Amino acid sequence: MYYVPDETIKCGYYECPKCNERFLDISTEDSIVCPYCEEDIDLEIGPDEGMNNLGSKAKLISIVEGKEEVEKMDALLSLAITGGNYDWI
Ligand SMILES: [Zn+2]
DSSP states (O other): OOSSOTTOOEEEEEEOTTTOOEEEESOOOSEEEOHHHHTTSOTTSOGGGOGGGSSOEEEEEEEEESHHHHHHHHHHHHHHHTTOOOTTO
16 A cells, blocks of 8 residues: 555545545545645745645545555556556546
């Protein structure tokens, strides 16, 4: 498993409109701070600036439910990162 812990049975499938990364997160919120964009955030922005100024929000595309489904999505996304072509997802 690459994105979520083993035995995860429900997670969110997200896409970031800014960096176009697609990933799974244990969260199932409508939107979460993109972990990829977050890495690029200028650290001069103090924590008191609030979440509103942090990078961009990745949007929930769908909720993946079921251990096997989660594992399948995780594997596909992991393969995509390593060079596979999975634009059909
Ligand atoms: Zn992003």
